[in-house]
Amino acid sequence: MNLWFESALLEDGWADRVRLVLADGRIAAVEAGVDPVVGDDRHFVALPGLPNVHSHAFQRAMAGLAEARGRTDDDFWSWRDLMYRFVGRIGPEECEAIAALAYAEMLEAGFTRVGEFHYLHHAPDGSRYDDVAEMSGRIAAAADAAGIGLTLLPVFYAHGGFGGQPAGAAQGRFLNDVDGFAALVERAASKLAPDGVIGIAPHSLRAVTPEELRELLPVANGGPVHIHIAEQIKEVADCVAWSGKRPVRWLLDEVSVDARWTLVHATHVEPDEVAGIVASGAVAGLCPITEANLGDGLFPAAEFMALGGMIGVGSDSNVRIDAAEELRLLEYGQRLTRGARNVLAGEDRAATGARLFAAAVAGGGRSLGVETGLAVGRPADIVSLDRTDPAFAERKGDALIDSWVFASRRAVDCVWRGGVKQAEGGRHRDRDAIEARYRAALARLTA
Numbered sequence: 001m002n003l004w005f006e007s008a009l010l011e012d013g014w015a016d017r018v019r020l021v022l023a024d025g026r027i028a029a030v031e032a033g034v035d036p037v038v039g040d041d042r043h044f045v046a047l048p049g050l051p052n053v054h055s056h057a058f059q060r061a062m063a064g065l066a067e068a069r070g071r072t073d074d075d076f077w078s079w080r081d082l083m084y085r086f087v088g089r090i091g092p093e094e095c096e097a098i099a100a101l102a103y104a105e106m107l108e109a110g111f112t113r114v115g116e117f118h119y120l121h122h123a124p125d126g127s128r129y130d131d132v133a134e135m136s137g138r139i140a141a142a143a144d145a146a147g148i149g150l151t152l153l154p155v156f157y158a159h160g161g162f163g164g165q166p167a168g169a170a171q172g173r174f175l176n177d178v179d180g181f182a183a184l185v186e187r188a189a190s191k192l193a194p195d196g197v198i199g200i201a202p203h204s205l206r207a208v209t210p211e212e213l214r215e216l217l218p219v220a221n222g223g224p225v226h227i228h229i230a231e232q233i234k235e236v237a238d239c240v241a242w243s244g245k246r247p248v249r250w251l252l253d254e255v256s257v258d259a260r261w262t263l264v265h266a267t268h269v270e271p272d273e274v275a276g277i278v279a280s281g282a283v284a285g286l287c288p289i290t291e292a293n294l295g296d297g298l299f300p301a302a303e304f305m306a307l308g309g310m311i312g313v314g315s316d317s318n319v320r321i322d323a324a325e326e327l328r329l330l331e332y333g334q335r336l337t338r339g340a341r342n343v344l345a346g347e348d349r350a351a352t353g354a355r356l357f358a359a360a361v362a363g364g365g366r367s368l369g370v371e372t373g374l375a376v377g378r379p380a381d382i383v384s385l386d387r388t389d390p391a392f393a394e395r396k397g398d399a400l401i402d403s404w405v406f407a408s409r410r411a412v413d414c415v416w417r418g419g420v421k422q423a424e425g426g427r428h429r430d431r432d433a434i435e436a437r438y439r440a441a442l443a444r445l446t447a
């Protein structure tokens, strides 16, 4: 079915009365300033689907369970201990059920593709499943069930700290050597849908030695490479103690970081590191909700974007899945620390929410190895806004996106992914079944 919108944010800007002709999951033609044709599915406003560059889907199931004080000095590391205890209980069926709900909720929020930074590879005791890529297959099945695009980033994890420290018992499910990892990635790739993308993710400089990192990079085979890099102050200090350099500096100096790379949580960076990321072409993978939730700190987004750096946003721990909120919190972090407004607005685009949205669509596509945006030949990944939300009354153009990001409560109406309508009225087409499966999995997990 073809689509018609009162207005649409096309690749080259806003247009009114837009028809999108769809074929084979892509946009086959864009007609602006036209009337709808009988049979067209008519809607209010079309935006490009937003990529979600960083997710650990399984963590959705512990959302809200880590918000009570366990020790007076609760921090990222005590949260991680809790998360690891949770990890030990998740089998293949639970993984698939939780991921399917997380992905359905991502679609409802306006995310049309997810970068799954996937490290739950093995059985809870660390032994291999009969199929070494069993859990990757479950992630792929969940993405298919929900209908979200998947860029699968199998994680390489081998150590428990900088300089090749041994991994802890709770990390046994994550571990591979480089050869085993290469085999896992190949097998995982064979499980993806035709528009799936495979990449790799060295977990962090804590989990990989320099030798391993250099050996494993060819496994990416031209696909995306994602890494957690400088999320916590302690992580930066440990890296300096080990190497004499901060994590981003070390990475830029020691491996050839380029536009295929995404640096997730490059939170703690000095000006030379900011400039270095920009020059490399790597995407900064920002996860404002999770970074706030975990007490990580603030990435210098204003400096980075002013230099032309590319950003993507990710829902990471999935404590809350909300595309607009990620962008809003990204800006609010800047406002709160600088005592200024519209900090991340652009020279070329005064509307802050619209500027961040466009940046995250473009950077997200680069990060996940796909083309994004509404233009001929691009995947038909489309979000329509809900005309019944009074937040959109008398809004046009970029003010619509600003109103979504900063003011709306029920902005998303329909979401198409690969030309298929996956959500309508803000609700996933298969929400009931996906939710029932999730509830059953949670009952087993907490039994």
Ligand code: NGQ
Pocket (backbone or CB within 6 Å): 056, 080, 204, 228, 231, 290, 294, 316, 317
């Ligand atoms: C993760 N999450 O891999 O799920 C991590 C925590 C770690 C975030 N960094 C574990 N937000 O970094 O060691």
Ligand code: ZN
Pocket (backbone or CB within 6 Å): 054, 056, 117, 228, 264, 316
């Ligand atoms: Zn992460």
